[in-house]
Amino acid sequence: MQDILPGDQPYWDAVRLAAGRLAAIFGYGRIDTPILEEASLFTRGVGEVTDIVQKEMYIFEDRSGQELALRPEGTASICRAYLEHGMFNRPQPVRLWYLAPNFRYDRPQAGRYRQHHQFGAEAIGEEDAAVDAEIIELLWRLYGELGLAGLTLHLNSIGDQNCRPAYLELLRDYYRDKLDLVCSDCRERFERNPLRLLDCKQPECQPVIAGAPPITEHLCEPCAAHFSDLRAYLEAAGIPFALNPRLVRGLDYYTRTVFEVEPREEGGQSSIGGGGRYDG
Ligand SMILES: [Zn+2]
Ligand SMILES: [Zn+2]
Missing domain, CATH: 3.30.930.10 (Bira Bifunctional Protein; Domain 2)
Incomplete structure (x- = not known):
């Protein structure tokens, strides 16, 4: 400390x-x-x-x-x-x-x-994606006001209780025959918290992550519509974002929207801010 x-x-x-x-x-x-x-x-x-x-x-x-x-x-x-x-x-x-x-x-x-x-x-x-966009805009404007430049806003939707269970099964099917290629933490995540497989930072796990099915192609209709609304709101507010289907965040309460802001140059810790929606 x-x-x-x-x-x-x-x-x-x-x-x-x-x-x-x-x-x-x-x-x-x-x-x-x-x-x-x-x-x-x-x-x-x-x-x-x-x-x-x-x-x-x-x-x-x-x-x-x-x-x-x-x-x-x-x-x-x-x-x-x-x-x-x-x-x-x-x-x-x-x-x-x-x-x-x-x-x-x-x-x-x-x-x-x-x-x-x-x-x-x-x-x-508030269910509408306008409030997701509002929170992201608040963060983005704060960085602007502090004079931080060269930031990338990573954006993803991780679905909800309707569509995520089926995606997690798909992800497990994909990983099942690759468990000897990934780190020991990932073997445990496979059993207990498969979404976090996508968040592993170990070098040996990166090629496996890169080939995993993207969650954004497996969202239910309401989640897909919510994510599409969010992107439209951010575009209207002039906030640039990068879609990143591997972004999952380390807390279990998130539903649908997750986001993280990273400096473009690496060094020290990569993420300087982030968050998401938690409808549960
Ligand atoms: Zn790993
Ligand atoms: Zn859904």
Whole structure:
């Protein structure tokens, strides 16, 4: 984890101010949630067989034996707060933003700390792809305002409970006779979380991933229509994107839209932001 010394504070302030100003322009209200939550919120919300829950959460028992976790990501807490405070009784969608630290017991790497700071925005209660486009536009405008150039926005749809199970069977059929070619993590993903096969970074797995059937060719009609609407909205907003059928993200709650922003030059961590829809 890192200290932020006085000399660096002006940069942090510049990012905080730009994010807060832009979020307000987009109609988002600020929310702060506790750094500690019941561990089960994340186990259920993020998914039991994700890396975050299996390897990266800081979990401990408090003095009464209750299992708590340091927040590893933002969305689960926001959904808890949305329910707890009856925000479903308000006009929908409810638009919320936050800027807060998350904690992950991750392998320390260049540019990656076990406490990281996340600006996040959540819009809850709207089915139309316009809100997906709005969130992406907010992120894209923020990068623009911060002067970040040379970014690529990767976009994909990973379907929903109607079409994803059939795709996962297709993916398993494809991998079944290639398990001796992939890494040991992928052999476990094959059993427990096959969509994550597409997200493996090991070199030996790349040729197998490249030949996998793209999920976007196996979406049901409503998911395909939603994805087509999203692309039209982004084009209308002048936001350039790259379709990437291998993009899946490391959290189980996503449905349909997923996106990630990467600098074009590699170096340190590749992804600087991302998100998606979570209808479940
Ligand atoms: Zn692999
Ligand atoms: Zn679908």
